[in-house]
Amino acid sequence: MADNNYMDRVNELEKKLRVNESFDINARKLTLFGKDAKLYFIDGCVKSDILERVVEFLLNRDYFKDGIENNPADFLSSNIPHIEAKEIGDIDTLVENVLKGEAVLLLDGLQNGISINVRAFPSRNVDEPENERVIRGSRDGFVESILMNTAIIRRRIRNPALTFTRLTVGNNTKTDVAVVYVDGKADKQYVDSIVEKIKNINVYGLCMGHESLAECLIKTKWYNPFPKIRYTERPDAATAMLLEGSVIILCDNSPEAMILPTSIFDFMQETGDYYHPPLVGSYMRLLRIFIFGLTIILTPLWYLLITNPEWLPSWLEFIKVKYTGGLPVITQLLLLELAIDGLKLASLNTPNALNNSLSVIGGLILGEYAVQSGWFIPEVILYMAFVSLANFAQPSNELGYAFKFMRVMLLILTALFNLWGFVAGIVLSFILVASNKTANGKRSYLYPLFPFNAKALKRLIFRVKL
Numbered sequence: 001m002a003d004n005n006y007m008d009r010v011n012e013l014e015k016k017l018r019v020n021e022s023f024d025i026n027a028r029k030l031t032l033f034g035k036d037a038k039l040y041f042i043d044g045c046v047k048s049d050i051l052e053r054v055v056e057f058l059l060n061r062d063y064f065k066d067g068i069e070n071n072p073a074d075f076l077s078s079n080i081p082h083i084e085a086k087e088i089g090d091i092d093t094l095v096e097n098v099l100k101g102e103a104v105l106l107l108d109g110l111q112n113g114i115s116i117n118v119r120a121f122p123s124r125n126v127d128e129p130e131n132e133r134v135i136r137g138s139r140d141g142f143v144e145s146i147l148m149n150t151a152i153i154r155r156r157i158r159n160p161a162l163t164f165t166r167l168t169v170g171n172n173t174k175t176d177v178a179v180v181y182v183d184g185k186a187d188k189q190y191v192d193s194i195v196e197k198i199k200n201i202n203v204y205g206l207c208m209g210h211e212s213l214a215e216c217l218i219k220t221k222w223y224n225p226f227p228k229i230r231y232t233e234r235p236d237a238a239t240a241m242l243l244e245g246s247v248i249i250l251c252d253n254s255p256e257a258m259i260l261p262t263s264i265f266d267f268m269q270e271t272g273d274y275y276h277p278p279l280v281g282s283y284m285r286l287l288r289i290f291i292f293g294l295t296i297i298l299t300p301l302w303y304l305l306i307t308n309p310e311w312l313p314s315w316l317e318f319i320k321v322k323y324t325g326g327l328p329v330i331t332q333l334l335l336l337e338l339a340i341d342g343l344k345l346a347s348l349n350t351p352n353a354l355n356n357s358l359s360v361i362g363g364l365i366l367g368e369y370a371v372q373s374g375w376f377i378p379e380v381i382l383y384m385a386f387v388s389l390a391n392f393a394q395p396s397n398e399l400g401y402a403f404k405f406m407r408v409m410l411l412i413l414t415a416l417f418n419l420w421g422f423v424a425g426i427v428l429s430f431i432l433v434a435s436n437k438t439a440n441g442k443r444s445y446l447y448p449l450f451p452f453n454a455k456a457l458k459r460l461i462f463r464v465k466l
Contacts, residue, residue, distance in 0.1 A: 002407065006108040010038055013106065013113075016095045025098070035108040045101035047120040050082065054103075054116060070088040075110060084117035096174055121145055126152065129233035129255075131395040142235045146252040148174050149235075153180065154238040154249075161185075167198050169213065173205035177213065180238075180257075182247040191247055194260065209254030218439055225396035225405045226436045226445070230262040237271045261438040263447045265460045267399050268292070273463045281463030289461070291393045294404045294431065299333055299383050300410035304422050319379075326374040326377050330415040331462050336376070336384040337408055344422075406432075
C-alpha cells in the first residue's frame, strides 16, 4: 500500500505535466522492490533502448534497504546503473527535467525523485554548412542539439581549461544556453558579465533561438544596421576564435554559434583563408576587403560620374551613358535594389527542384526584356548584377544588408546633393560604423584600428602563419 506522501507527489507531478491531456507524456506504472513506482518520460525525446535497460535492471532487483528513504543518495548509487542520474526533491525541477527529455522515477518510500538523463532529441547529421563551404577543410557543422555542438568543440580542444557554463533562458521554452570560453585566454570579467546578463533575462521564450537571445543581450539602435555579433556554423572557426580569447554562446535548437566580442574587421576573415598557404590566403582576404568597399561605393560613384561627365578623364569615357532609358538612372538603380531583394525572397520559397532553373531563366528573361522595353539601360543592370553577386563574398547576411542600406543612402544623398551628398554619405557611413558598440560595450567596433594595435590589425588584414 503506497503511503500518502508518495501519492501526493505522483498527483502533483501528473497535474503539472498534464499527463491525461498530452498523449506523448508517458507515465509508466512499475513495481520495484515490492513497492509502487512510476516512470515519467516524453515519447520521442528519450533513448528508449537505454531506458529499457535501466528498467530491466531495476525489475531484476529484489532488495530494498530499510530506511533508505532517509538516504536517497544510497539508493541512487546502489540501484541506478545509468551514469547520468541525480536525486531531485523539488517537483517543479522534476517537471522541467521531464520536459527537457529526461526520465523521472518516483518510488514509494523514497522522498526525492530520480532524474535519469536519457535525452535523445531528433537531430540532423553534422553536415557542412551551406553558407560557409570551403574547398579544403573539415566537412562537419553545428546542428540544433546543444549537446552535440559541445561535443564537437570538445573534440577539437582537449584542454580542461575549456569551460561550458550552462544556463536556462525563457519562462516557457526553458532553452539551454551554454557560454563557452577557454579559462586563462578569455577575459574573465567579460565572461562573468555575459553570464550575469543571461541569468537576468526575463523573457517569454527564445522562439527564434540565437536571434531571440541576441536581442535580449544587446540593446541595438534601429538606425544602425551593422551587426554586433558574428555567427558561424563551422566548429573549426568557433574553435579558432576560442583559442584567440573570444567567448562563444551556444543556444539549443540553433545551429549557429555566437562569437563575442565582434568588430567590423572580424568579418574580413573566412575559414577558407586558413586552409590555403599564407600567400593565397592573404590574396583572398585582400580581394574580399576590396569587394567590401566596391559593394558600397560602386553604383553611387558611377552615378556621380555620369551626372558630372566633365570630371571624367579620357580613359574613363566609356562609362558614359548615351541613352538613359524611360526612367531616370537613379530611379532605375533604386528599383533594381528592391527587385533583387524580391527575387531573393522568391528564390527562398521556390521548391528545390525548380530553384536553379527558375533563378537563371527568371534573371535572363527579366534582364533582357527590361532593357528591350526601355525601362532599364544595360549599364544599370551590369553594375547592379555585380553588386548583388559581390555580396556573396562574405557569408554574413546581416553585414550584406548593412552594406545595402549604406549604398542606398549614398545613392539618395548623391542624387540630392551631388558631390557634397556623396561625401556626406561616406562620412555618415563611417560615423555609423565608429559609433556602433560591441557586445561588451568596451571594445571599439573599429578595433584594432581604433585603438590602434598593429599586430592585431596585421593578423586581420593578412593571412599570417598559423
